[in-house]
Amino acid sequence: MKAIETTGLCKQFKGKKMTRVDALKSLDLQIEKGEVFGFLGPNGAGKSTTIKLIMGLLKPTAGTASIMGKDSSTTDSRRQVGFLPENPAFYDYLSAEEYITFVGSQFSMESSLLKRRTEDVLKRLDLWEARKRPMRGYSKGMVQRVGLAQTLVHDPDVYILDEPMSGLDPIGRALVKDIILDLKRRGKCVFFSTHITDDVEKVCDRVGVIVKGSLVAVDRVENIMRSGVEGYLVHLRFQDSASRNFAGIEPLRTAGSTSEFYVSCSAFNAFMGEVNAAGVEVALVETKRRDLEDFFLSLVNKP
């Protein structure tokens, strides 16, 4: 059983003047239990549409979605999931504490456990001071943190987060990354959407890239990072003014006794062999790679 699964999932919206928008075109996704999956795509790619279909907020035009083996059209499918909507809004006349308690009660949590967990998550998300105030008076970042708190309170096995870092300051972003990494350590499945590659690089096991309603790539983050290695920048420190040329590669620049060389992957072994033979000291080797951002942009801009 997969934590989240979609097969042939399609969504068509009726646009203005009888036009139709294909927001999602036959999406097949399989997210394992215990996996952190980044769902990466530019604005309007269909991330939120996918997530709403998985949560049963929208009805698919074709195909199916399920959470923990239960079809998304059932109430049961939402028993083991914590969901954070995009730009969330909660009953603004309730306080954070009241809302979190309400959410816990919907998951049939036992009341002393709920009380303890509510306190834990409010403290964790730095809402403890504000917990008694109505959410009407909260800032956008505070509402976002309430949104995260209400996914955590019942300790589900699956987390579906639509742009969890949006609206947060750098401290809040760091906190969210921390929380996701913590969930990963505890074997939870986290599926989150974002348009920021940096978020994905730090926390995800796998990443899927969606562009214009189609999934264009799915791979492990480390594979993308490895396949992205293009060469190395080698800094050598010389004792004298001997030959500064190995395997036919000239230094990029020289400053005093050190020189920098750009060595492609294929030339790396030969280059290092000659360096060793000459007994030259290696000061630093840097990996030069296309990062996830470049990978992402190359997919998005593909004609």
Place this chain on the structure above:
Amino acid sequence: MLSIVRITLKGIFRDRIFQGIMALSLFFVFIPSVASLSMRQVTELSTTLSLSLISFIMLLLAVFLGATSIWKDIERRYTFSVLSLPVSRSTYLVGRFLGIAIFMLIAALFLGSAAIVSIKIASLTYPPARPLLWFAIITSIVFDALKYIIVVAVSMTLATVSTSFFLPVFGAISIFMAGTVTQQVFDYLHTPSAQAAVSAAIRKAALVLYYLLPNLGGFDLKVHAIYAIPLNTQGLLLTGVYFLAYTGIVMSVGALLFARREMK
């Protein structure tokens, strides 16, 4: 469901508009003195004014609460967070409805108490021609509340398909107004003169409307309350059964429509 009822009640009591509407109940203070200006039938007039004031306040509450609750949840995007909890759409809708219905009964209790105090004051200073029938007054207020609970159910059901608040607000008001006369129209159409004057097609259409629209005439017991006329228990029972059946059917339709609605 219980926690949805609870947050619904919390939401109503913390709402400014509700507080404004309830401020109208201050008018009860003036009813005995206004009625005494008439010099005749002061108690009867006090009863009339009190019951009308209750009706007016409850109509405002019913339209305001019924039409805006679901609409506001969708408009303010609360539905994304709430409907992704393990709660079914129908549970949510019915929980919301029950919260408002319970509130309407609480409001009836509160307004009714105020009415009874002001009627009592009037009757002490100007003893009425016939002794007051408190049971009729209380029953009339309770049935008034039931009538407005039907209005709530109708406007909530309209809100499940509507994207603006126009349909639930004005739909509920029109259906309320039509509902209060549907019995009269029905009775008229069955008189011999109407059989001759009105075409068969229109009679059919009116008949369909008669069964579709709520029949609110039976809930109006003001005359009994004002003139201390004994109530017909069997008729009340029938009206009570009608109330349960009609709200049940309307809310089932609402639940069905709401379950199909997409949260975009």
